[in-house]
Amino acid sequence: MAKAKLTPELLKEIYYYMALSRAVDDRMWILNRQGRAPVVYSSNGHEATQVGAVMALNRGEDWIVPYYRDLAMVIAYGETPREIMLHLLGRAADPNSGGRQMPAHWGLKRRHIMTTGSVVATQDVHAAGLALASKVLKDGRVSLASFGEGSTSQGEFHEALNFASVHKLPVIFLNENNGYAISVPARKQMAIMDVAARAQGYGIPGVIVDGNDPIKVYEVTQEAAERARRGEGPTLIEAKTYRFVPHSSDDDDRAYRSREEVAEWKKRDPVMTFEKRLIDEKVMTEDELKAMQQRIKNEVNDATDFAEKAPLPDPNTLGRYVYAE
Amino acid sequence: MAVMSYLEAIRETLRQELRRDSRIIIYGEDVGVRGGVFRVTEGLQKEFGEDRVMDSPLAEAAIIGTAIGAAVNGLRPIPEIQFADFIFPAINQIVQEAARIRYRSNGDFGVPLVIRAPFGGGVHGALYHSQSVEVFFAHVPGLKVVIPGTPYDAKGLLAAAVEDEDPVLYFEHKAAYRSLKGEVPEERYLIPIGKADLKRSGKDISIITYGLMVNYALKAAEALEKEGISAEILDLRSIRPLDVQMILETAKKTGKVLIVHEDNLTGGIGGEISALIAEHALFDLDAPIRRLAGPDVPAMPYSPPLEHAFMITSDKITEAARDLAKF
Amino acid sequence: MAQRELLSGQPVDWQKLKTMYYYMVLSRKLDERMWILNRQGKAAFVISCQGQEGAQVGVALAMDPSVDWITPYYRDLGVVLAFGMTAREVMLGFLAKRDDPSSGGRQMPSHYGLRAKHILTGSSPVTTQVTHAAGLALAMKVRKVPGITASFLGEGSTSQGEFHEALNFASVHKLPLIVVVENNGYAISVPQAHQMSVINVADRASGYGIPGVVVQGSDPLAVYEATVAARERALRGEGPTLIEAKTHRYTPHSSDDDDRSYRPEGELLREKADDPVVMFRNWLTTYQKWDDQQETALLKRVREVVDDATDYAEKAPYPDPSTLLDHVYYSPQV
Numbered sequence: 001m002a003k004a005k006l007t008p009e010l011l012k013e014i015y016y017y018m019a020l021s022r023a024v025d026d027r028m029w030i031l032n033r034q035g036r037a038p039v040v041y042s043s044n045g046h047e048a049t050q051v052g053a054v055m056a057l058n059r060g061e062d063w064i065v066p067y068y069r070d071l072a073m074v075i076a077y078g079e080t081p082r083e084i085m086l087h088l089l090g091r092a093a094d095p096n097s098g099g100r101q102m103p104a105h106w107g108l109k110r111r112h113i114m115t116t117g118s119v120v121a122t123q124d125v126h127a128a129g130l131a132l133a134s135k136v137l138k139d140g141r142v143s144l145a146s147f148g149e150g151s152t153s154q155g156e157f158h159e160a161l162n163f164a165s166v167h168k169l170p171v172i173f174l175n176e177n178n179g180y181a182i183s184v185p186a187r188k189q190m191a192i193m194d195v196a197a198r199a200q201g202y203g204i205p206g207v208i209v210d211g212n213d214p215i216k217v218y219e220v221t222q223e224a225a226e227r228a229r230r231g232e233g234p235t236l237i238e239a240k241t242y243r244f245v246p247h248s249s250d251d252d253d254r255a256y257r258s259r260e261e262v263a264e265w266k267k268r269d270p271v272m273t274f275e276k277r278l279i280d281e282k283v284m285t286e287d288e289l290k291a292m293q294q295r296i297k298n299e300v301n302d303a304t305d306f307a308e309k310a311p312l313p314d315p316n317t318l319g320r321y322v323y324a325e
Numbered sequence: 326m327a328v329m330s331y332l333e334a335i336r337e338t339l340r341q342e343l344r345r346d347s348r349i350i351i352y353g354e355d356v357g358v359r360g361g362v363f364r365v366t367e368g369l370q371k372e373f374g375e376d377r378v379m380d381s382p383l384a385e386a387a388i389i390g391t392a393i394g395a396a397v398n399g400l401r402p403i404p405e406i407q408f409a410d411f412i413f414p415a416i417n418q419i420v421q422e423a424a425r426i427r428y429r430s431n432g433d434f435g436v437p438l439v440i441r442a443p444f445g446g447g448v449h450g451a452l453y454h455s456q457s458v459e460v461f462f463a464h465v466p467g468l469k470v471v472i473p474g475t476p477y478d479a480k481g482l483l484a485a486a487v488e489d490e491d492p493v494l495y496f497e498h499k500a501a502y503r504s505l506k507g508e509v510p511e512e513r514y515l516i517p518i519g520k521a522d523l524k525r526s527g528k529d530i531s532i533i534t535y536g537l538m539v540n541y542a543l544k545a546a547e548a549l550e551k552e553g554i555s556a557e558i559l560d561l562r563s564i565r566p567l568d569v570q571m572i573l574e575t576a577k578k579t580g581k582v583l584i585v586h587e588d589n590l591t592g593g594i595g596g597e598i599s600a601l602i603a604e605h606a607l608f609d610l611d612a613p614i615r616r617l618a619g620p621d622v623p624a625m626p627y628s629p630p631l632e633h634a635f636m637i638t639s640d641k642i643t644e645a646a647r648d649l650a651k652f
Numbered sequence: 653m654a655q656r657e658l659l660s661g662q663p664v665d666w667q668k669l670k671t672m673y674y675y676m677v678l679s680r681k682l683d684e685r686m687w688i689l690n691r692q693g694k695a696a697f698v699i700s701c702q703g704q705e706g707a708q709v710g711v712a713l714a715m716d717p718s719v720d721w722i723t724p725y726y727r728d729l730g731v732v733l734a735f736g737m738t739a740r741e742v743m744l745g746f747l748a749k750r751d752d753p754s755s756g757g758r759q760m761p762s763h764y765g766l767r768a769k770h771i772l773t774g775s776s777p778v779t780t781q782v783t784h785a786a787g788l789a790l791a792m793k794v795r796k797v798p799g800i801t802a803s804f805l806g807e808g809s810t811s812q813g814e815f816h817e818a819l820n821f822a823s824v825h826k827l828p829l830i831v832v833v834e835n836n837g838y839a840i841s842v843p844q845a846h847q848m849s850v851i852n853v854a855d856r857a858s859g860y861g862i863p864g865v866v867v868q869g870s871d872p873l874a875v876y877e878a879t880v881a882a883r884e885r886a887l888r889g890e891g892p893t894l895i896e897a898k899t900h901r902y903t904p905h906s907s908d909d910d911d912r913s914y915r916p917e918g919e920l921l922r923e924k925a926d927d928p929v930v931m932f933r934n935w936l937t938t939y940q941k942w943d944d945q946q947e948t949a950l951l952k953r954v955r956e957v958v959d960d961a962t963d964y965a966e967k968a969p970y971p972d973p974s975t976l977l978d979h980v981y982y983s984p985q986v
Contacts, residue, residue, distance in 0.1 A: 063398065065394075095433070096430070097430055097431050097433075098431025098432070099431075100428065100429050100430075100431055101429050105429070107429075107430045107433060107434060108433070109433050109434060114394070114434075115426055115429060115433065115434045117421055117429065119417060119421055119422075122390060122417065122418065122421075122422055125386065125387050125390025125393075125394065126391070126393055126394035126397070127394060128391045128394060129390065129391035129392060129393055129394020129396075129397070130394040130395070130397060131394075132391055132398075132400075133394070133395040133397075133399050134398065135376075136350060136376055136377070136395075136400060137399055137400070139399075141398075143394075143398075153816075153820050154813065154817070155386060155812065155813010155814055155815075155816050155817045156386050156390060156813050158813050158815070158816030158817075159382070159384040159387030159390070159811065159812070159813045159816075160387060160390070160391075162382050162384070162387070162811050162848055163382055163384070163387045163391055163811075166845075166846060166847065166848060166849050168849075189824065190823075190824060190860070190861075191820070191823035191826075191860055191862065191891070192858075192859065192860065192861040197858060197861075198859035200855060200859065201850060201855055201856035201858065201859045202849055202850065203850045233849075320432065321427050321430075321431055322428055322467055323427070323467070323490070324427070324489075324490035324491055325432065354839070354840065354842065355839075355840045355842055357846075358841055358914045359840065359842075359913055359914050360913070362909070380841070380842045380846045382811030382842075382847050383778060383809060383811045383812060383842070383847065384811045384812050384813060385812075408776075410776065410777065411776070413777065414777060414812070414813070414814075449696040449697060449760070450760070451758065451759050451763075451776075452759055452760075452776075453759075453775050453776030454760065620976060620977060621977075621980065622976060622977060622980050623980065626755075626758035626759075626971075626976065627748050627755070627757060627758055627759055627760050627761075628748035628749070628752075628757030628758065628971050629748065629970065630971060630972070630973045631757060631758065631971055631973060631975070634973040634976045635976060
């Protein structure tokens, strides 16, 4: 893949996906508070990291193995708001799981989004495996696994990085470090400041990037992808970011972090700051912005209506897909 | 037709499959240069190269986890777990990932994967090189569990496992590797997973078993024959799925059922088979169902007298069968 | 090592160094006897410490068995001997006799464990002992008892997730733990280059914010010093240390392995030039603390210990088959 330039079109597209994700996310919380969606996991605050990273990939061709916080990532990767809402509401047509998994357990083969479970860090080894196949098949694809900093304590994080580095696999490990694993702060998770410091133990590059700046994330991911495609092996990227909402709709984060801390991070809200930047740098006019926001609003409304009207799964399908059909 | 050991049959099948399908890769601990600690993969790296037969770091969760990813991404991995006893670090990957991926994605994803692992005791392997772990996986919908009892079956079942679209655990009894020999055709053939095989026809009692125990049961049947007891032997060949039809047929035919496995008694697959027979053929029975299985200790001890006390032997089968026939 | 200077500023405890040498020789000779018994058909299985004695004894003698704990792995004959297990106890386990203190003949040889001597029982799936060791150390910290835990493993085991999980856990909680990687370059047949993409396992320490120390395993004094420093740090509440001892494996993985298929020709010969037992003897001789007479006396003494252990264990009874069902659950009777 030729190195894509940061054209105005690309910048607008990045913003579009970030804003769309935020709008879908906000709507999910409303549906939850209305009692229409039992649980919500958010990407709120992580949009710059998620969108910036996958825009540097060959979307739909390269593989991504996201985790539950990656709403913005899968939207930027081609999962539509309708599909997201079908999943949230557990409808039969949910392409991620036919209503079988909890919301935010992504998986869409059509777009090369690997299916994921709830046990954290299993996706790291899966990404290494996807990349192993790419190496053997010489299909030129890169795989990207994303994960929170908490899951880096899992043995599989280590096993995946070790395996991928020994075999020089085309894989990118993207850590979305938001400082909290549910309620556990990073300092209780690891005895180091930066997850990226672990890269040294595998002889691979470890890159720290401002996770609230989509351009910076885009650039480091692009570099990692090029390195992977050259056959030089994996890269560990640590994007420092923050989640603006509790872990899930069942969590209350007031118990473990101060409102001042949240407010401080919100000053650097990635959607707001990127919007301002595009206007300030005249990439987009106010009118264009308004039009895009209206389009997003329509899309979210459409997706909600569509999913709410969609049928629930037939109980007779309970026994299906235990084995190949 | 060539006479091969159980081990050779597995190796030659792996070779044939690797030649047939370039998507197949084999990896695990020591399977490359060393050819596996039991030499099952000996010579395969030399023939197929390091990309297709490779040594992996020592990390079972990573071996299975990466195999899942590779399977999703267009390969047909045949990972090896060096000893079945070492499969437990990978249980999360097998049970919660491989087995559930199809179901949780509503059929969108599949994991065509064959996990090979030597199991079973009687080889001075003690607690961590002797275990029968099959029933942990037989409990899990989404997995298939295959345990061949002869070189012929080893080939046909392995080829079928490779063709299968779902994760298959293929357990090889260590004591069978070199002790069992038999005729194995050169051409490729498939033995359907889930089909049992009547290894010997009889009229007085039925012995239902699988794996190495099939051979011990056949030996027992010869001894019993001399005493005028005609034993029928059903080789399950896979314990998930079970061949319910054949289990019920043989139970109804003889009315006396002895179930044999090396795996621990409680919670062993014998309990499931007993329940099936009780549910569907109770009134065809002439005696209570009998189970002969490994005792309820966590695993096989090392010291010879303890190991012997644990192991199922053909003598123990003969004795149990004789007892049952007299009922 | 012959050129190596003595510990700077510290008085040399020559008696301790001679004890160190004694345990190295005892480990080597007992190990050699095991192979003979195996080849005679008297023992089903051997797994060896040969080539790693310097690292093993060097660590063990820097510890205090009255308060410290160890979680050894199957190659650690030298560790357990220097930590207090007797040659008789080792041989009882090796021949699977009733009075084997490690497992009463239940486990394969070299699966050491003896509560009274602070040696945690181990299994065969590798690296589980490192998380156990972190747990032992956690208990020491919580209970505020003095002492540290040392966990031993090969470099292959460092690929396991539990290696990472244990080091991460111990470093977050600043546990009194020393993790000793006896890097002999091979995990059965898999060379280090196929195991990891770094030269030194110790490089991984930085990922946990702890010291990572590389020492030459044929230099037991260097291993001893590194362990003393790590132990003091642990006792001060500053957390774990990762020590990597570069060692050699002079035998195949086990008596069931044949290493000719995977070890390059000449490699073993080169490694034998760095034999820890020989190197240490030479070093002691250089400082005129050792001579032929002492060597002869030592070999005689070791020979007696090995003979005694062998005879004792050979004559010892096997377990009674009726004990097969014992110890599945707690029972006050058994």
